[in-house]
């Protein structure tokens with residue numbers, strides 16, 4: 186379970202004695218030396234008298250800070266760095282008074298080749314000419330490699346970025362460009378608008394030989410696809426998918442897109458598939474740029490899914506963000522669920538939910554082993570959440586959300602999601618906040634149902650004998666040691682008669698229960714329950730003659 190008091194006890198999280206509200210960040214990459222210099226000016230509130238201000242920073246050469254507080258300017262001592270917890274502490278000679286203050290820090294860093302933080306890579310154009318780029322990947326905790334900050338998803342602030350870049354290169358950030366002016370000596374300064382209040386891991390900027398598509402206005406938001414020079418003929422498909430998705434999500438969530446523009450940018454050297462930086466979504470090239478004339482349907486579907494997934498995160502993840510990294514499963518499971526809903530609307534003929542079934546089978550296979558894990562588990566160090574980026578988070582997580590949506594009804598579920606997003610906009614939430622909103626929308630005990638699917642591993646086998654259903658844990662063989670498979674679930678049943686149109690929903694919340702049976706009856710109508718079913722032999726015989734009456 187996740188509680189907000191965790192923040193106070195976790196050594197990987199900074200004390201809330203000083204909290205930022207606005208960053209003004211200036212960075213100048215130097216491609217020749219693969220370094221960058223920067224300054225960050227942070228508006229903050231001192232909430233308790235302190236003598237030190239501690240931020241996250243790693244692999245940065247940080248100078249003493251200046252603090253402007255109560256009309257005075259104070260200079261810190263040499264910052265004290267902690268490599269284990271990745272912090273820089275600025276100590277002052279006197280106690281700092283409670284109230285508003287501004288911290289100014291200058292620093293130098295490495296434009297690394299590790300595909301994280303602020304990093305450098307190269308690509309060759311169609312003529313074989315090399316081009317250099319500098320780009321960012323901050324999730325989960327690499328913003329601190331680019332500038333000192335409160336690098337915690339729950340510490341939200343605005344970010345205003347100014348980049349000093351070679352005159353010949355394009356520059357992009359989370360927000361719209363406000364101004365560009367020459368600095369002489371081949372450099373120019375590009376100033377971007379202040380962002381909405383958001384988490385540090387969503388900050389992004391990119392510098393390089395890129396071109397941008399013309400702007401398309403969708404649901405009041407300007408959309409562009411940005412690509413390495415010479416690849417403008419490969420953006421049509423992603424643009425079509427993104428236009429659809431922006432309209433679809435604005436409508437589904439009933440909240441306007443929260444940023445001031447959306448750029449989808451193809452990065453030649455990118456570790457993940459894509460990253461949901463607000464307003465500047467970075468993609469691996471192959472997940473964004475595609476030639477519809479030569480691509481296969483699965484390749485086109487892949488691009489649409491990734492575009493839909495990342496755009497869903499603009500609301501679920503960026504506007505409302507997990508309180509700490511154990512919540513990343515919900516972020517990813519929900520975006521996977523929404524990518525499917527959106528893709529099904531975009532191209533119904535692809536039958537996205539039917540094609541989800543083989544993926545779901547893969548989750549069943551992992552989850553039936555005693556070595557499985559609960560979808561959500563406690564995370565202390567941010568690194569521990571890396572174990573969550575697997576089939577159980579993305580696919581089982583998506584499948585149990587789909588099961589819940591089908592049990593509550595699609596409209597009720599959507600209304601609960603809307604309420605959750607409205608309530609926690611520009612802020613953070615834990616898993617239970619979502620269940621609470623869905624409970625209010627549905628009147629169903631969503632939290633106690635979902636805890637059985639999220640906080641324990643495995644899934645049940647539901648045995649059906651005439652009108653009696655019984656659940657037991659499903660597994661491959663007996664455990665040789667400890668088992669992560671749970672014992673009992675609250676199982677949503679969709680009881681459907683193949684002989685008449687009757688279709689009713691039940692919750693199997695004990696070991697066994699009776700259900701209304703009318704002729705040939707199935708208990709997993711639509712197939713969305715995340716469980717296996719075993720029918721008594723005469724029922725199975727009757728069912729086997731009616732397979733054509735089942736959903737695809």
Ligand SMILES: [Zn+2]
Pocket residue numbers: 494498516517520
């Ligand atoms: Zn995602």
